[in-house]
Amino acid sequence: MTIDLAAFAKDKGVKYFMISYTDLFGGQRAKLVPAQAIAGMQEDGAGFAGFATYLDLTPAHPDMLAVPDPSSVIQLPWKKDVAWVAANCMMEGKTVDQAPRNVLNKLVAEAAEMGLNVKTGIEAEFFLLTPDGSQLSDEYDTAGKPCYDQQAVMRRYDVIAEICDYMLEMGWNPYQNDHEDANGQFEMNWDFADAVITADRHSFFKFMTKSVAEKHGFRATFMPKPIEGLTGNGCHAHISVWDTKTGETNVFATDKGTGETGELGLSDQGRAFLGGIMKHASALAAITNPTVNSYKRINAPRTISGATWAPNTVTWTGNNRTHMVRVPGPGRFELRLPDGAVNPYLLQAIIIAAGLDGIRTNADPGPRRDIDMYAEGHKIKDAPKLPLNMLDALRFYDKDTSLKTAMGEEFSAAYLKLKRAEWNAFCTHFTTWEKENTLDI
Numbered sequence: 234m235t236i237d238l239a240a241f242a243k244d245k246g247v248k249y250f251m252i253s254y255t256d257l258f259g260g261q262r263a264k265l266v267p268a269q270a271i272a273g274m275q276e277d278g279a280g281f282a283g284f285a286t287y288l289d290l291t292p293a294h295p296d297m298l299a300v301p302d303p304s305s306v307i308q309l310p311w312k313k314d315v316a317w318v319a320a321n322c323m324m325e326g327k328t329v330d331q332a333p334r335n336v337l338n339k340l341v342a343e344a345a346e347m348g349l350n351v352k353t354g355i356e357a358e359f360f361l362l363t364p365d366g367s368q369l370s371d372e373y374d375t376a377g378k379p380c381y382d383q384q385a386v387m388r389r390y391d392v393i394a395e396i397c398d399y400m401l402e403m404g405w406n407p408y409q410n411d412h413e414d415a416n417g418q419f420e421m422n423w424d425f426a427d428a429v430i431t432a433d434r435h436s437f438f439k440f441m442t443k444s445v446a447e448k449h450g451f452r453a454t455f456m457p458k459p460i461e462g463l464t465g466n467g468c469h470a471h472i473s474v475w476d477t478k479t480g481e482t483n484v485f486a487t488d489k490g491t492g493e494t495g496e497l498g499l500s501d502q503g504r505a506f507l508g509g510i511m512k513h514a515s516a517l518a519a520i521t522n523p524t525v526n527s528y529k530r531i532n533a534p535r536t537i538s539g540a541t542w543a544p545n546t547v548t549w550t551g552n553n554r555t556h557m558v559r560v561p562g563p564g565r566f567e568l569r570l571p572d573g574a575v576n577p578y579l580l581q582a583i584i585i586a587a588g589l590d591g592i593r594t595n596a597d598p599g600p601r602r603d604i605d606m607y608a609e610g611h612k613i614k615d616a617p618k619l620p621l622n623m624l625d626a627l628r629f630y631d632k633d634t635s636l637k638t639a640m641g642e643e644f645s646a647a648y649l650k651l652k653r654a655e656w657n658a659f660c661t662h663f664t665t666w667e668k669e670n671t672l673d674i
């Protein structure tokens with residue numbers, strides 16, 4: 234049954250709704266709508282000037298309407314007056330095809346037509362910094378190998394526990410929190426779910442973590458590599474695919490009717506889905522690693538802690554974290570490529586797009602490599618290296634016609650246009666490195 238937002242407001246004491254959509258760069262944009270006006274907005278959507286939306290629209294376009302999806306509504310646990318609701322972008326009665334949540338909805342529907350429901354869990358890592366972003370928030374967090382540091386995680390207990398309490402309250406089933414591998418870095422985990430739910434939660438988690446950090450006088454960042462020499466912010470995705478009929482059969486774990494599983498507990502369909510991810514890896518990096526800074530995390534030299542925990546080559550294996558894909562147990566796999574800058578909706582969309590293509594073409598993921606990639610990666614000569622920078626990734630994406638089509642022509646054209654403009658803006662920026670290394674040439 235559709236949730237009536239006006240009744241929701243009355244029932245919960247909500248005064249304002251934040252009608253929120255996610256732009257092509259992963260930024261969340263919203264209008265604050267008083268509860269008195271929400272009934273009309275639920276029907277027609279909140280209006281935004283197209284040119285300002287970061288969806289590749291011009292000043293001449295009519296209003297872009299963000300129509301709330303009431304199933305996504307969340308009363309802010311830290312500010313009960315306000316409720317956040319994810320919106321789908323519409324224009325003149327039609328979906329805006331390049332809008333990230335629409336791209337994901339389209340791919341979820343395609344999977345459903347094949348009888349498949351993709352479920353994912355994500356691990357969104359973040360740093361807690363000083364408000365101006367220049368330093369770690371905790372000056373005592375200096376250990377060379379700080380992962381799981383008990384003392385350091387307790388120094389930020391007030392922030393971490395507050396966020397975890399909210400996740401408990403919202404019913405996300407959070408189950409663990411820790412200090413991660415970089416100084417000042419944390420990770421919090423909650424249950425996997427259907428791709429759209431995970432994307433909405435991922436978006437809300439970023440908003441919530443930044444808001445709670447600000448409340449405590451800190452700044453939370455999901456930037457892929459905010460501090461040189463330290464481990465970066467990953468956003469690993471754990472993927473499984475279920476049948477839509479009963480919703481109870483993990484089709485990655487068992488082949489239809491046979492009850493048997495293949496290599497490392499992956500069914501034929503699971504293997505083909507993985508094959509799609511492997512086949513499109515260099516191109517999908519344009520989505521999973523979307524910023525200039527992303528490429529300082531993958532392909533990075535060894536960090537102070539001893540490992541980057543990020544891949545540099547398109548390889549897969551069993552329970553071994555040095556590869557792009559890890560199969561930690563039967564019926565699922567972990568994609569370790571995405572980083573903290575990834576657009577929550579496009580992350581899920583690109584996984585489904587590449588995976589479904591893998592199933593349709595019965596893609597072979599190639600041989601698994603049971604080696605320590607950080608120590609012996611140089612021995613692998615026949616696997617592609619991941620793109621070295623954002624421009625490389627955009628070029629791979631542009632060349633990958635089947636992936637571009639699967640994500641949608643309008644989306645792919647808009648994304649490439651805005652991202653190329655971003656790359657060009659970066660290239661016109663003068664760096665101190667250039668002066669230091671070129672002044673006396």
Ligand SMILES: [Mg+2]
Pocket residue numbers: 356358413420467
């Ligand atoms: Mg982690």
